Amino acid sequence: MSGPNVLEVRGLSARIAGQQVVHDVSFEVPASGVTAVLGRNGVGKTSSLRAILGLIERSGEVLLDGVRVDAERTDRIVRRGVGYVPEDREVFAGLTVAENLRLAERGGSTAEHRELVDTLFPDLVRRAGQRAGTLSGGQQQMVSLARALLNENRILLVDEPTKGLAPRIVTEVAETLAAAARTVPVLLVEQNLQVVERLAERVVVIDAGRVVHTGPARALLDDPDLVQRLLGVSAGEHDPSGEEAATTAEAGR
Amino acid sequence: MSTLILLLATGLGLGGLYFLVASGLSLIYGLMGVLNFAHGSFLTLGAFVGLAAGNLVGAGTWGGLLLGLVVGALTGAAAATATELGLIRPLYDRHIEQVLVTVGLSLATVALFEGIWGPNPRNVTRTEWLASTTDVLGAHVPNTAFLNVLAAAAVLGGIVAFLRYTRYGLIIRAGVENRAMVTALGIDVRRAFTLVFAVGGAAAGLGGVLATQSLNYVSPHMGASLLIFAFIVTVIGGMGSLTGAAVASVVVAVLQQLANFYLNNTGDLIVVLLLALVLLVRPSGLMGRPA
Amino acid sequence: MTRASTRLGGLALLVLLACLPLLALPVPGVLPGYTYEPGTLQLLALCWLTAALALSYHLLFGVAGLMSFGHALYFAAGIYGLAIVLDRTDVPLLPAAALVLVGGVALAFVVGAISLRVTGISFAMVTLAFAQAGNVLVRRDQGDLTGGEEGLALATDGVPAALVGVVNTRNLYWLALAVLLVVYLVVLWIERSRAGHMAAAVRENEVRVRIIGGRPYLTKLVVFVLAASLATVVGMAYLLLQSGASPATSTADFTLTLLVMVVLGGVGSRWGAVVGAVLYTLLDQRLAELAHSEAVAGLPAVLRIPLSEPMFLLGTCFVLVVIFLPGGLAGAAERLAARRRPGSDRDGSGPAPGVPAPEGAVA
Known part of the structure; x- marks a missing residue:
């Protein structure tokens, strides 16, 4: 293409x-x-x-x-x-997890993308109403990755x-990225x-x-x-x- | 006792006016980093145009006031939108120049208003009810205070609901936190800029018409004098914090009323002292995020 | 131009300006009459004092990058301080002036120490609030000190006779010119001093100054107090020239007009501040005359109203300069000079010369 x-x-x-x-x-x-x-x-x-x-x-x-x-x-x-996952996550601390994700949807995102994100990050589904600023570093990184993966991208x-x-979270993040890179x-x-x-x-x-x-x-x-x-x-x-x-x-x- | 109640009530009413100006200032600053010196002119223009529209229906009638409030808000919003699109947007992200442009605009517009409507205050005709008082536990509270508080509460509720439940509200809340990241999610944040200017301008225009009812006059300089206290309110509340602006509006106005009555008319000075005190203890304001 | 020839030019200009009261030069359209006439000298002296005041603001805004909206406070402190001391005591002019200067320095120190706890826009607002408090005090006229809205006339008992009355306007003219010269030299000296270099470094990058062991807060406070002291001195000369104090000099709008002058001339340029102030004062005066002229009175309202408001025209002019002429007159002159010298760096993409980098622009 x-x-x-x-x-x-x-x-x-x-x-x-x-x-x-x-x-x-x-x-x-x-x-x-x-x-x-x-x-x-x-x-x-x-x-x-x-x-x-x-x-x-x-x-x-x-x-x-x-x-x-x-x-x-x-x-x-x-x-x-272009999906962007910035250094230091840059999640919106005052917004909930759900709001962070809703903000990131670019219109082109489909039910398929949402399903993928929900499967990859079950933790975020459970914490949808929580303020992103109160999440752990690993969880914030999941939000940041999820924001990018919610859309149809040409590149991340x-x-x-x-x-x-x-270390355990590093492995998790690496697995998520490997899945995305396919x-x-x-x-x-x-x-x-x-x-x-x-x-x-x-x-x-x-x-x-x-x-x-x-x-x-x-x-x-x-x-x-x-x-x-x-x-x-x-x-x-x-x-x-x-x-x-x-x-x-x-x-x- | 009745004096205290009267002072608290008039303080709340004045606080409502401050909030109508400060809410827009705070939102605009929080999202765009622009200190809007022209905000007072939106208020003044809203007041003059709103009153003129109201007079078409009938000076001193409820219908006239209602139309005046609507037209005042729309005028403020239109002036603010034009300012954002015409003067602020071309200087995108050059904050100093943006402030300078609003300074120039405020100087020029106040002079223009003087030229059009004359430099001196003009009396307004109020409805009978607004010109009188209501007895609250022995205090004769001016009815304009109720109207101001009601309007400020409605505007606060409206802005909070807008911020919480709409997509643009979401964009604005996120943009106040981290504007660059909002654009990095593919969102054209400039539309949100125009929107906060419009919303802030509408609140200021509404405040302008309300201020004429409390002051019982309309003048080209009313915006500038309210603006200075709105600035102080914004700094005390924490730049960019809407709740901070609401709390600080009430605190500043009530304190001003109390000091004017009990401490030999020193309200304005006490407010400046309060500002100095807040800055010494909490430089980012009551509810501002540390810089 | 070499530095020596610049100096020679400056000196020649100074001599010419000092001789103006002895000459009968007409400058039609710019000055109201011949240069030896008291009315003309009064206007020119006002230009020089305004320029001196603009230079003191340049020290704050252009050199240290401190956008204060309350500089009028120290100017008004000079005016009202001296007026009150002369009005209420028998102290002669010079000791009175020294006393007022000490008061101005103390005031600037206290206000500066508090306002400099915040930076950027918050600083601007806090200085505005303090100046507003001063304005309120002046207007309220507590204890009949300031004369309220009426202002306060100069009590001439302690003032040398040579500085009083229309017949002595030329002496006041020379005084104003001397004040401008002194302020210019002091600003020049500060800019070239260690404190000046430090202030410029703080303007560019406060964090870096802290890393290399500098003390940004102290540097800014020093510049703030120096600029305010100069404004106090100019204020005292202004009182003598106008032979009275008016509350308009203590308003926020007055500080804003200083900002307008400095930006018109070009932020960061000493000459820009002087030229901006002189231009502004002359324009203000000439436009006011235009406003009352018959030519304007005969126009339809759409044209008559804007043209009869000098501040509307100046404000509009200012907005246009900010948008279309970055760097003000000094910036435009620089670009013009650069165009004459082919092959020199003409990179127009960078930030405007002399405009302080906005804080937090890089998120």
Whole structure:
């Protein structure tokens, strides 16, 4: 139904408060499977996602299904079929779970989508009347994922979905994403390399706002030296921050 | 005792007026981050146009007042909508410039109103009932106080119901919390902006006509003087909090009345002191979220 | 232009302005008469004092990014403070002025310390509330101090004879010019000082200043008090020039007109503030004359009413400048200069020069 790539990013740059946080980033996301964006803390991964959506000041080209969307407003881009699961969940704390989900329905959502969400997150059905701000981190992440999965999407942009979650919940989130990725391509920002190993087919590594590596996920993860050099952590190590990361971490904030 | 009751009742009535202005200010600020200096002009315009419409039916009749209230609210809403679409939207997300534009608009419109209707207050003709008082436990409470409280309660109930039960209400509540995320869910939040301006303008226009009944005059400057207290109410209540605005309206107005009577006409000063005190203890206001 | 030639130009302008009372220059359409006439000198002196006041507001808003809606409070404190001291005591002018200045500084310190607990729009509202309290006090006329709505005439007993009366307008003109010069130099000095650089840094990014060990609150308080003190000084000169105090100078609308001047001229530009203030004062005066002219009186109501309200025209003008001329007159001049120098950076996509970044714009 479309070209091989659902999303193409060409020469994307972005600024926050006048400071450049993304430098000339280019990559593609194929029409199926999970593409992971890796890199140390604060190198511009989150900013890249936000720039794609037009949430921050940007320049460069963004093509969705071969169509330039970089001049469009955020809500237009999203309505073209982009599901966004932001860093730190960003659920509406004062709204109930049901209201959070109702707000996210874009009109195109069908009974099928609602059923899927209800099956994936039975906990949310039980807590429909609860204020989202009173949920646990894991439950909030479920709300955030559910908001994206309620709609017919061409692509999901998922930003650090396992950040700060207990190991058991991390597994749950990874399973949900794996299920989602069977029907829609996913662009995933993730620090946890085990999750990347489980889900991702391709990786894009960003450092200091620039793409420094792209290729199959296996090739990167099987090369400990490369992992150490690009990400500053040993493959399989859980610590999501990495010690050297601290120096670059403040750059984008 | 009867004096205290009278002061409380007139305080509540004044609080109702404050709330009609502050509710719109608070909603607009909460959703859009815009401090609307032109809000007083919506009120004044609503008052003049509403009264003129009422006079067509008959000055001092209930029919005239009712029509005046409706026309006043519609005028306020229309002026606010035009302001949002024409002046605020082109400066999307440039908050300082948006505030500046409303400042310019308020200066220009007050001058224009002076040019059209003259700089001095004009007396209005009220219905017999509104011009008189009702005996409550020995206090002669002006009937306008009841009307103000009734109208403010109706507007509060209406806005709360709108926010709770409609999709736009949902969008506005979510937008006050996190506007960027609302757009990231595919929602054109700008329509909600126009809507809160319209709703706020309607409340202000309604408040304008009601204020003429309480003050017994209409003047190009009535909006500006109410606006300053509405600002104070908004800050004390917590910017963006509707309940905060409602509570603070009553507190500020009652305190003002009490101080004016018992403390040698110092109501306005006491209100400013209250503002300073609230800021020292709770910089985000009574019900505002910490910044 | 090099810095030396700019300085030379500034000096030449100053000499010219200082000589105006001795010359008979007509500036038709701008000034009401020849430059040596008292009426003209009075208007020009008003321009210089307004410009000085706008410069003090520029220090707050343009340099430190503090949008205060209560700056009139300190101006009025200067006017009324001096008027009351001269009216009620036998203290001569200079000691009285020193006393009022101390009072103005103390007032600014207290109000600043409280209002700076909040930022952005809340700060604007709180300063507005305090100024409103001052306005209420002035209008209420407690203990017959301020004269209420009538205002207070200058008691001339303690004032040197050279500064009293229409015949001495040229002395008052020179005083106003001197006040403008002093305020300009003080603002320049503050902007180039450590405190000024710190204030500019706080305006751009308060968090970063805190990280590198700065104290944003203290910096803002210092600038707030300095700007207020300058306004107090200008207020005292204003009292002498107008030989009376009027409650209009303590209103919120008065502060708003200062904001209008600074924005017209270009936020962040010293010259912009001066030019904006002079332009505003002249326009206000000329438009008022237009309003009462026969040409306007003969027009149909649709045109006559708007044209007979100077504030309507100025307000509309201001709105148009904000929307279509970001950076005000200074910004426009800069763009024009940049166009003359081909090859220079003409990036129009960035934020307008000198406009403080809105708080919370990046959600």
